[in-house]
Amino acid sequence: NSSKIESSILTPDQQRIVQSAIDAPDYFLLNGPPGTGKTSVIIHHIVKHLVQIKKETILLLAFTNKAVDQLCHVLDRIFNDKRQFVRLGKPIDKHESLLKSTLNQRIIDADQIAKTNRRHLNRNDLKQLFDDVSVVVSTVSSIANKSDLLQLLSFDRVIIDEASQLLEPQIIGVLSQVPRFIMIGDHKQLPAVVQQSRQQSAVDDPILNNIGLFNRADSLFERLYTYCERMGYHHAYDQLTIQGRMHRELAAFPSKHFYNDSLSTLAEYLREDDHRQLIPLPAISQSLSKLQQLFAFNRLICIPTQTIEAAQKSNRKEAERICQIVQTIQQLNNFRQIEWNPSKQIGIISPFRNQIALIRQLMLESDITFADQIHIDTVERFQGDEKDIIIVSFSVNNLHELSMMIAKDANNAIDRKLNVTITRAKEQLILLGNFDILQNEEIYTSLFKFIKTNGVISQDFE
Numbered sequence: 131n132s133s134k135i136e137s138s139i140l141t142p143d144q145q146r147i148v149q150s151a152i153d154a155p156d157y158f159l160l161n162g163p164p165g166t167g168k169t170s171v172i173i174h175h176i177v178k179h180l181v182q183i184k185k186e187t188i189l190l191l192a193f194t195n196k197a198v199d200q201l202c203h204v205l206d207r208i209f210n211d212k213r214q215f216v217r218l219g220k221p222i223d224k225h226e227s228l229l230k231s232t233l234n235q236r237i238i239d240a241d242q243i244a245k246t247n248r249r250h251l252n253r254n255d256l257k258q259l260f261d262d263v264s265v266v267v268s269t270v271s272s273i274a275n276k277s278d279l280l281q282l283l284s285f286d287r288v289i290i291d292e293a294s295q296l297l298e299p300q301i302i303g304v305l306s307q308v309p310r311f312i313m314i315g316d317h318k319q320l321p322a323v324v325q326q327s328r329q330q331s332a333v334d335d336p337i338l339n340n341i342g343l344f345n346r347a348d349s350l351f352e353r354l355y356t357y358c359e360r361m362g363y364h365h366a367y368d369q370l371t372i373q374g375r376m377h378r379e380l381a382a383f384p385s386k387h388f389y390n391d392s393l394s395t396l397a398e399y400l401r402e403d404d405h406r407q408l409i410p411l412p413a414i415s416q417s418l419s420k421l422q423q424l425f426a427f428n429r430l431i432c433i434p435t436q437t438i439e440a441a442q443k444s445n446r447k448e449a450e451r452i453c454q455i456v457q458t459i460q461q462l463n464n465f466r467q468i469e470w471n472p473s474k475q476i477g478i479i480s481p482f483r484n485q486i487a488l489i490r491q492l493m494l495e496s497d498i499t500f501a502d503q504i505h506i507d508t509v510e511r512f513q514g515d516e517k518d519i520i521i522v523s524f525s526v527n528n529l530h531e532l533s534m535m536i537a538k539d540a541n542n543a544i545d546r547k548l549n550v551t552i553t554r555a556k557e558q559l560i561l562l563g564n565f566d567i568l569q570n571e572e573i574y575t576s577l578f579k580f581i582k583t584n585g586v587i588s589q590d591f592e
Contacts, residue, residue: 133152133179133183133184134149135148135149135152135175135179137175139171140171140175141372141396141399143368143370143371143372144167144171144172144175144370144372146368147160147172147368147370148172148175148176148179150365150368151172151176151312152176152179152180152184154310154312154365154366155310156309156310156311156366157310157311157312157313157354157366158311158312158313158366158367158368159293159312159313159351159354159355159358159366159367159368160172160312160313160314160315160367160368160369160370161315161316161317161318161355161367161368161369161370162314162315162316162369162370163316163318163369163370163371163373163384163388163389163392163393163553164316164319164373164375164376164384164549164550164553164554165373165374165375165376165381165516165553166370166371166372166373166374166393167370167374168291168314168316168370169197169200169201169204169291169314169514170200170204172314172370173190173201173204173289173291173314174204174207174208176289176312177190177204177205177208177265177289178208180286180287181208181214181264181265184286186264186286186287187263187264187265187283187284187285187286188264188265188266188285188286188287188288188289189265189266189268189273189285189287189288189289189304189308190205190265190266190267190268190288190289190291191267191268191269191270191273191288191289191290191291191301191304192267192269192270192290192291192292193269193270193291193292193293193295193296194269194292194514195219195220195221195222195269196222196514197291197292197514198217198219198221198267198268198269199221199222199223199228200514201267201291202215202217202221202223202227202228202231202267203223203225203228205231205265205267206227206228206231209264211262212227212230212231213262213263214262214263214264214265215231215263215264215265215266215267216231216232216233216236216259216260216263216265216266216267217231217232217233217267217268218232218233218266218267218268218269218272218273218276218279219232219268219269219272220232220234233259236259237251237256237259240255240256240258240259257282260282260283263283266279266283266285270290270296270300270301270304271300273304274300274303274304280304280307285307285308286308286309286310287308287309287310287311287312288304288305288308288310288311288312289311289312289314290311290312290313290314290315291314291315292314292315292513292514293313293314293315293349293350293351294315294316294317294319294320294321294322294349294351294352295315295320295321295322295323295349296322296349296350296351297322297324297346297347297349297350298346298349298350298353301350302350313350313351313354315349315351317348317349317351317352317355317356317539318388318389318539318544318546318549319513319546319549319550320509320510320513320537320546320547320550321347321348321349321352321537321539321546322347322348322349324346324347326346326347328345328347328540331345331346331347332344332345332346333345333346341353341357342354342356342357342360344540345540348540352540354366354367355367356540369392371392371393371394372393372394372395372396372399373393373394373395373396374395374396374407375516375553375556376395376407376553376555376556377395377406377407377408377429377556377557378395378397378398378407378408379429379430379584379585380429380430380552380553380555380556380557380558380559381393381395381407381553382580382584383552383577383580383584384549384552384553387544387573387576387577388544388549395407395408406557411426411427411428411429411557411558412466412468414426414462414465414466415465416465418465421454421458422458422461422462424586424588425455425458425459425462425558425560426462428558428585428586429557429558429559429585430558430559430580430581430584430585430586431558431559431560431561431581431585431586431587431588432561432562432563432565432578432581432582432585432586432587432588433451433560433561433562433587433588434563434564434565434587434588434589435447435448435451435562435563435564436564437527437528437564437567438527439527441484441527442484442527443481443482443483443484443485443525443527443531444482444484444485444488444525445485445523445525445527445562445564446488446492448485448523448524448525448562448563449485449488449489449491449492449523450492451562452478452489452492452493452521452523452562453489453492453493453496453498455521455560456472456476456493456498456501456504456521457496457497457498459475459476459519460498463475470500472500472503472504473503473504473505474517474518475517475518475519476504476505476517476518476519476520476521477504477505477506477512477515477517477519477520477521477554477555478504478505478506478507478520478521478522478523479506479507479508479509479512479520479521479522479523479551479554480506480508480522480523480524480525481508481509481524481525481526481534481535481547482508482525482531482535483508484525485523485525486506486507486508489506489523490506493506505517509547509550509551512550512551512554513550515554516554516555516556517554517555517556518555518556518557518558519555519557519558519559519560520551520552520554520555520558520559520560521560521562522551522552522559522560522561522562522563523562523563524561524562524563524564524568525563526563526564526567526568527564527567528567529567529570531567532567532568532570532571535547536548536571544573545571545573548573548574548577552577561581565578
């Protein structure tokens with residue numbers, strides 16, 4: 131029952147992947163590196179085709195509420211008739227269309243109609259809420275608590291976003307109730323959260339090892355993906371390779387060290403030399419201070435800092451410098467006559483809550499009037515997000531703190547947290563940290579060498 135995907139806005143690899151996903155007889159695994167449009171483009175086209183052409187009923191899941199909100203925005207663009215999809219649970223985003231799509235709001239609306247007709251809401255009314263529904267969207271945890279809904283509705287396929295953060299017990303119960311599934315994730319980004327170490331989670335059983343289960347800390351997505359690679363099941367998995375987020379100078383390091391040089395920029399594919407992913411930073415005609423020059427002309431910047439012995443998971447000097455950097459960026463925006471939108475332009479990432487709190491405190495105490503609009507958080511809270519400029523405060527004071535911020539993959543080849551951290555930036559990446567401590571991890575040594583050659587390491591920030 132295959133049907134041809136035709137879309138002028140899809141790249142060749144996107145079109146191939148969408149076609150493979152909808153044609154999969156049982157399951158399909160999509161690895162989507164940062165900025166490759168796995169939610170905004172791929173899920174959009176897959177769902178639209180499956181519902182409108184193949185007339186399937188879809189269960190659309192994600193790990194976090196934030197990701198479910200993003201999926202609802204995708205569905206909002208697909209369906210003119212908003213009754214065709216319903217969201218379980220409460221959205222974080224308070225956009226009117228998202229609130230109207232929730233099951234709770236649909237029940238409230240149905241109850242008001244029943245009261246208008248001078249009767250009580252009954253079971254048949256609730257069942258009718260799903261008569262026109264083609265897509266039910268939810269977090270994995272929400273759907274797990276609504277087994278009665280899975281009995282009431284029959285789904286042709288389940289599509290799971292953020293699948294690389296889900297362990298098998300979290301999702302296997304849902305997968306067993308649908309004939310086909312599509313899992314979308316990236317096992318080189320944030321892993322599933324587990325309490326045990328990888329040594330404690332290791333599996334030493336030949337039968338389980340034979341199906342690719344070597345560690346219970348690995349997601350089902352990662353296990354199946356690596357198994358398909360090993361077995362040569364090319365029909366069941368694929369990877370996106372064209373990213374539209376990062377400037378070419380920022381994308382070069384993660385492409386080489388995390389994705390085997392497989393990533394290219396959308397601008398290179400389109401052959402648009404004036405695309406923002408290829409052009410230099412905007413020129414400034416005004417005379418600039420040394421500090422302004424540092425951030426006006428460089429996309430990749432490292433600022434070395436010293437350990438603060440008495441501090442735990444924080445570094446006041448880094449926090450103070452971040453305030454200066456933000457003020458400098460605002461000055462450069464004024465020179466370039468760029469409209470200032472701090473919530474979209476700047477993101478500040480640190481691995482430790484102590485440092486996040488300190489940065490927020492100093493920002494609010496400074497004369498930065500827009501401090502409360504800037505997103506300051508851990509990398510876990512930034513997954514799926516992007517900003518023009520990402521500022522990173524590593525704030526490590528010893529090797530123990532360094533070990534706490536590392537999340538290596540199953541082969542100990544990459545640091546998944548570092549991958550997510552540096553790939554949130556579209557235009558500029560600014561790193562602050564103690565080089566001597568960070569370079570005890572090989573990937574940081576490689577990163578600093580790369581920036582020394584392709585960016586700038588500023589020894590004279592003061």
